[in-house]
Amino acid sequence: MRGLSMRLFLVSLRVFMVITKFCSERIAKYAFEYAYLNNRKKVTAVHKANIMKLADGLFLESCREVAKKYPGITYNEIIVDNCCMQLVAKPEQFDVMVTPNLYGNLVANTAAGIAGGTGVMPGGNVGADHAVFEQGASAGNVGKDKIVRENKANPVALLLSSAMMLRHLQFPSFADRLETAVKRVISEGNCRTKDLGGQSTTQQVVDAVIANLE
């Protein structure tokens, strides 16, 4: 969502979506490669091509082209409003989802909400030369002084994102250790921050994770 934006009297006009073949191909290739390397079975492209025929049409074309090169992975397409409805009713039908910018923001936050909130979703931003890992969905768990003062922020999301970073750096054993420790702490259930329904502080959760690291 970028581009020129101008204000003309009482009308606001913005080039709201610029879809290029290069970028669409790039993200589609990444999605399929990720699915292949992580043993994922299905890639779903989320779009609104019935309305934005040219823009999302181009995105879909690129996805279809890349899909042909991965015959072992199922590929299907879903319109974004139907997708949100299905996510809310039956999220287990989705595996890997590839979307353009705006829909991705919405879908990621919806999925995060279903999976437990921003406090537990890991994420990363990957580029050709660099990669930056951060929480997967940023709504709500950001910049709240009250949470910081009372030490109630949930560190799980960032810990899992750092595990993703370790995997990216080709340290899979360290990544596995960290992830297992975090998952064990969560599943045990007695050390959880407020957003997961518990009473612990950030430091207590971190200590528990360290204790669970073999």
Place this chain on the structure above:
Amino acid sequence: MAFVIYISFSAILLLLIVAIAFYLIGRKIGRREGTSQLHYGPPLAGMPAPAPPQKATAESSKNFSPNAESLPLESFLCVLLVLEVEEMTMAATFAKRLIGSRSTSTATTSVARAFCSSTTPITATLFPGDGIGPEIAESVKKVFTTAGVPIDWEEHFVGTEIDPRTQSFLTWESLESVRRNKVGLKGPMATPIGKGHRSLNLTLRKELNLYANVRPCYSLPGYKTRYDDVNLITIRENTEGEYSGLEHQVVRGVVESLKIITRQASLRVAEYAFHYAKTHGRERVSAIHKANIMQKTDGLFLKCCREVAEKYPEITYEEVVIDNCCMMLVKNPALFDVLVMPNLYGDIISDLCAGLVGGLGLTPSCNIGEDGVALAEAVHGSAPDIAGKNLANPTALLLSGVMMLRHLKLNEQAEQIHRAIINTIAEGKYRTADLGGSSTTTDFTKAICDHL
């Protein structure tokens, strides 16, 4: 030398384009004086323009008085001078829309309707639609007759040929009927595949100027989903925004799409949202936006919402970023009351909320147009695979009918029918296949009639 030639050529080209544009403005403004306030769609080559109804000319001259909000000439000039030459075609399309849409009345909509007595039958248009449409329309008619609702249905069907006056399968008579009756109920319509015509929903929306789509979403007791306490209304702006249809290819492999937000449309939908909240006793209105990224477009939308909010001090107004809203909706839908949003976010969020309560088969919806036109519709598809087999679930169309009755201020009967539907589903004895039961449409309808 070559540089001088290039500059002079560009200057001449620019002057030529400006001259052509001024000529077009002049023609357009001249033509507007004589047309009615209803937007008939683009003029068709070779066909005479439809004759405007007599009473419209008086109203159009009344609406033509320029006020601070309608500055078509200045806006058009700015559009021309600021946008680049290669985006000229896009600018012309946009300006055509701008001028075309300005000729309708501004923010005041007559939402309240007075009827002489509850015994005079009100004529309403009914579009049964395709697929399961006729069956569920029958169901609605039966329930309404049993409840004693004073409505005479005027049925219209989608034609099999394209009507050149509307450029789609919907005939001119159908649209005139809705304009005349000001109220209608629409079943699911399947747009036939093919080129050369507009989609049916788009035709209705454009011709009747339906600017707000209202969907109440509440958990149905007795039909269990993951969320039990959903009770919210989504109000979606239906005419502009990301769905303006202005896309173009800049070069091969690069496509641009325009998002248009106008003050007029945003004010209109915000006014309706607050009015709805007030008349239905709702306490909070939330505007959903992404103004942190799209500062000017969603910023304008928010500004309009804030202006309207000041006129309703008893209603709490808040603004929520769209991604935060999605998260909150999935974690705790009870946090929301009335949601008002531009087109794209509205599309996604209203379907998401439908999913929270059980899907499109249970969701009512109503489209509000200028001059108090209300077209209630069932938003699910026409389900051709179960058409004619008496398996369809009429709940969505019935609940939309209830919305229509509330719009017509027939609150008593609306409440009666609503309660009957809720009780039937809550009891669980008669449920259609999509809700997990095994009743037929007729059994379900009969159960509702018994509950009345």
